[in-house]
Structures are given as structure tokens and as C-alpha cells.
Amino acid sequence: MSEAQTLGLQELLRVSPVADEIARRFQAAGHRLALVGGSVRDALLGRLGNDLDFTTDARPQQVLKLVKGWADAVWDVGIAFGTVGARKDTPQGSFLIEITTYRSEAYDRTSRKPEVTYGDTIGQDLVRRDFTVNAMAVDLPGRGFVDPHHGLEDLEARVLRTPATPEESFSDDPLRMMRAARFAAQLDFDPAPEVVAAMTAMADRIAIVSAERVQAELNKLLLAAHPVKGLRLLVDTGLAGHVLPELPALRLERDEHHRHKDVYEHSLTVLEQAIDLEQDGPDLTLRLAALLHDIGKPRTRRFESDGRVSFHHHEVVGAKMTRKRMRELKYSKELTEDVSRLVELHLRFHGYGGGEWTDSAVRRY
Structure with missing residues (x-):
């Protein structure tokens, strides 16, 4: 077991009571649930907080039924995009939970909002995620590790790659180009050469993204541990020429x-x-x-x-x-x-x- 996997196991054991509880509810209803994305990445880095991201084959209305009566608070502001939010208070603290139905989303050439379609497998969900280090999952309650795009290897190499081609990924959501700079600033990772090349070639696509979303990513970059690294990437790829x-x-x-x-x-x-x-x-x-x-x-x-x-x-x-x-x-x-x-x-x-x-x-x- 690698150092990252050891750290991840320790972090998962810390949050296992709340994660296992909700997973058993979904399992009893015939649905799958997995810890996913940034939560798995941060667990492997030994920095998992109390914000947990899950993915499931259950549709949003089914998710609402499953969390009501279990969670201490539930909100559905993101339900149009397949996400249900909840808060669970435990002796270990309050956990903020987001559960998103397997999905794929894409922009057309003029839209600022993604078109959401739901998938049936976790594989469909992971391939649409922004970077391989965010495309790992832990199937619950059995805790099987799901990593079809070699995110663990990229995590240990501290490199940012995309599950699909960078061109496909950035076409699906151009804001991912700014996320690459943000993750470089937050995690001190380096984007792979093909990611940098695609960011440079597609920089003008950021124009279809709303100012509010751009601002949110810029703020996260600036407040990160290494903002200069992220800013240099924005400037060198030409993205800064469009947003700043x-x-x-x-x-x-x-x-x-x-x-x-x-x-x-x-x-x-x-x-x-x-x-x-x-x-x-x-x-x-x-x-x-x-x-x-x-x-x-x-x-x-x-x-x-x-x-x-x-x-x-x-x-x-x-x-x-x-x-x-x-x-x-x-x-x-x-x-x-x-x-x-x-x-x-x-x-x-x-x-x-x-x-x-x-x-x-x-x-x-």
C-alpha cells in the first residue's frame, strides 16, 4: 500500500460512521453510492475535511427521499443539475454532504449553462470529471477503490491530466481551464503538456462562461497556498488575456x-x-x-x-x-x-x- 493509500484509509476511517450510514440507506433501497472526486483526492493527500462529495445511480428525487429523515438539514438548490445537499451532525462534528446523480454535461457553442443528462454507471460519471485526480471513487459501504483513469498515479506524480482528451474536457466546460490553474495554485501540481497546449489553443472559449463562475475560480486561486503559480499559468496560456x-x-x-x-x-x-x-x-x-x-x-x-x-x-x-x-x-x-x-x-x-x-x-x- 502506497503512502497516499495509507493516508486515504486513515481519513476514510475517520468519516466512516457517517459515510457508511448513508451508504447502507442507499444500498437497502437498491442503489449504489460512492465517495468521489475532491473528497477521494483529499483523503489520499491526508487532508479530507468534513465536506463530503458522493455520486449515485439514484435520481435526484430518490436521493431526496433517502436523505430526508436521516440528515439534520436538506437543501435542493442544485437539484436541477442533479445535486442534493445535506448536513449531518455527529459526535465527530457536522458533515456537509453533496450527493450527485451519475451525469454528463456539455456546453454548446453559445450556452453559459450545462445541459445535464444522467448516466447509469459510475464509469460514465468519472470520465466526465475535470481531472484524473478528481476522477477516483470509493464504492460504499464495501470501500472498493475505483480508478479507471490512473488518478492515483497522477496524484503521486503531482500532475494534472484529464480523463478524456483535454480538448473534450474543456469543450464540455471551459471553466475547467481555470480550474487547472486553481489546482496548480492549491495543490502545487503541474498540468501535463497536453493540458497546457489545449488551454492555450482554447483560451477564447472561456468567454462563454459567466463572470460569476470565473470570479469564483479566480478567488479560489488567489486564496490558495501558491497563487503565483496559478497566475503564471493563466498568463502563459492566454487565459488571463480574457479574464484579467x-x-x-x-x-x-x-x-x-x-x-x-x-x-x-x-x-x-x-x-x-x-x-x-x-x-x-x-x-x-x-x-x-x-x-x-x-x-x-x-x-x-x-x-x-x-x-x-x-x-x-x-x-x-x-x-x-x-x-x-x-x-x-x-x-x-x-x-x-x-x-x-x-x-x-x-x-x-x-x-x-x-x-x-x-x-x-x-x-x-
């Missing part, structure tokens, strides 16, 4: 202080420095402001007579650009104003840390 075009535009500029190769690299460095200063966990406001603080430079670049390059008032221009981009990505008004204000004020203390302020300058401030 101000970021790749920074590669064309130089920092007027000549401390960094270019403003793009400088912005990523500032993001990492801001993360190092966090004391109460990931801060989306801080991370967005750090990433976007210099996006006004391309529009304000001037070549001075002495050969220097200046970016006068780039903080004011950058604040306006930040506000516009965040509105297009459907961020809340409060967050948009907070981030824009930080961008506008980011030069206010320039030089203070280097001891360049005089006592009188401090008093005037």
Missing part, C-alpha cells in the same frame, strides 16, 4: 526604480510579499490589491528627456481600472471599493521604509 487582461499587459513595462525585470514580475513579487504579512489567514482584499496595484502603468508610461521612464498618476488610473475590472467580474461593491482604494493609495508611504522621510515630512503627513 490587465495582468499580462504588465509584461510590457519596466519598473521606474529598475528593481525588477518588469512590472509583471514586480506585481507577482508584491503579491508574495503581501501574503507573507498576513496574520489571520488568506486575505482576498489584500491579495487583489497587491496583484493589481500597478495596472495603471501601461496607460501612464512616459519617456522623459533624461532617458528615464515615468508613470505619473498611475495609482489614480490604476484605481479606475481596478474598479472597472472588478465590476465586470461581478465583485461586490464593498470589496471593489476597498481594493480600488488600496490601489489608489499604494504610493502614499513610498520611501518610508527606507528611511527617506524626514521628521517634518512625517508631521506634514
Whole structure:
């Protein structure tokens, strides 16, 4: 047994009371139930939380009947897409459960919403999932491991591959291209070369995905442990040009202080420095402001007579650009104003840390 499988078994034993209980209910009704996707991946990584994802051959209305009377709360907001949610309170804590009917979903060329059709086998369900590391399942209550696409091998190699071809997978749901960048940031995994090639070739397909879904993935990426890795993937594949075009535009500029190769690299460095200063966990406001603080430079670049390059008032221009981009990505008004204000004020203390302020300058401030 590999280290990953050992960790996975330990995690599954921890959640087995609630998992086995619900599995026996489904079994008694003649249905199959399996722990699936991110839950299996995280169990194998030794980081399974109390959010559990299951898949089943039972149809959504049947799932509702089976969880009512067992769960402490049930909700059906995702039932149109085959998902029923529930909460189960136990001595080990509260578990948030999502049970999704075997399904396949695909976009047409203009739709922003998937067309859902239900499948009859777990194999049909796993092949439609985004990456092989998310296409593993544990059949319950017997705990048989289901891994038709070699997700365990990819997990141990820390690589992102797709169960079907990348082109098929990203055509089914173009947001999966952003998920590749998000998982790179969250898990520190590397996408396989064919995945990167497909992301690059199909980057413009992200345009059919709603701004709300794009924003949600971007937030998860930014709040991850390695956001710079995910951001570089978005920029290198051209995806950032469609969802956050101000970021790749920074590669064309130089920092007027000549401390960094270019403003793009400088912005990523500032993001990492801001993360190092966090004391109460990931801060989306801080991370967005750090990433976007210099996006006004391309529009304000001037070549001075002495050969220097200046970016006068780039903080004011950058604040306006930040506000516009965040509105297009459907961020809340409060967050948009907070981030824009930080961008506008980011030069206010320039030089203070280097001891360049005089006592009188401090008093005037």
C-alpha cells in the first residue's frame, strides 16, 4: 500500500460512521453510492475535511427521499443539475454532504449553462470529471477503490491530466481551464503538456462562461497556498488575456526604480510579499490589491528627456481600472471599493521604509 493509500484509509476511517450510514440507506433501497472526486483526492493527500462529495445511480428525487429523515438539514438548490445537499451532525462534528446523480454535461457553442443528462454507471460519471485526480471513487459501504483513469498515479506524480482528451474536457466546460490553474495554485501540481497546449489553443472559449463562475475560480486561486503559480499559468496560456487582461499587459513595462525585470514580475513579487504579512489567514482584499496595484502603468508610461521612464498618476488610473475590472467580474461593491482604494493609495508611504522621510515630512503627513 502506497503512502497516499495509507493516508486515504486513515481519513476514510475517520468519516466512516457517517459515510457508511448513508451508504447502507442507499444500498437497502437498491442503489449504489460512492465517495468521489475532491473528497477521494483529499483523503489520499491526508487532508479530507468534513465536506463530503458522493455520486449515485439514484435520481435526484430518490436521493431526496433517502436523505430526508436521516440528515439534520436538506437543501435542493442544485437539484436541477442533479445535486442534493445535506448536513449531518455527529459526535465527530457536522458533515456537509453533496450527493450527485451519475451525469454528463456539455456546453454548446453559445450556452453559459450545462445541459445535464444522467448516466447509469459510475464509469460514465468519472470520465466526465475535470481531472484524473478528481476522477477516483470509493464504492460504499464495501470501500472498493475505483480508478479507471490512473488518478492515483497522477496524484503521486503531482500532475494534472484529464480523463478524456483535454480538448473534450474543456469543450464540455471551459471553466475547467481555470480550474487547472486553481489546482496548480492549491495543490502545487503541474498540468501535463497536453493540458497546457489545449488551454492555450482554447483560451477564447472561456468567454462563454459567466463572470460569476470565473470570479469564483479566480478567488479560489488567489486564496490558495501558491497563487503565483496559478497566475503564471493563466498568463502563459492566454487565459488571463480574457479574464484579467490587465495582468499580462504588465509584461510590457519596466519598473521606474529598475528593481525588477518588469512590472509583471514586480506585481507577482508584491503579491508574495503581501501574503507573507498576513496574520489571520488568506486575505482576498489584500491579495487583489497587491496583484493589481500597478495596472495603471501601461496607460501612464512616459519617456522623459533624461532617458528615464515615468508613470505619473498611475495609482489614480490604476484605481479606475481596478474598479472597472472588478465590476465586470461581478465583485461586490464593498470589496471593489476597498481594493480600488488600496490601489489608489499604494504610493502614499513610498520611501518610508527606507528611511527617506524626514521628521517634518512625517508631521506634514
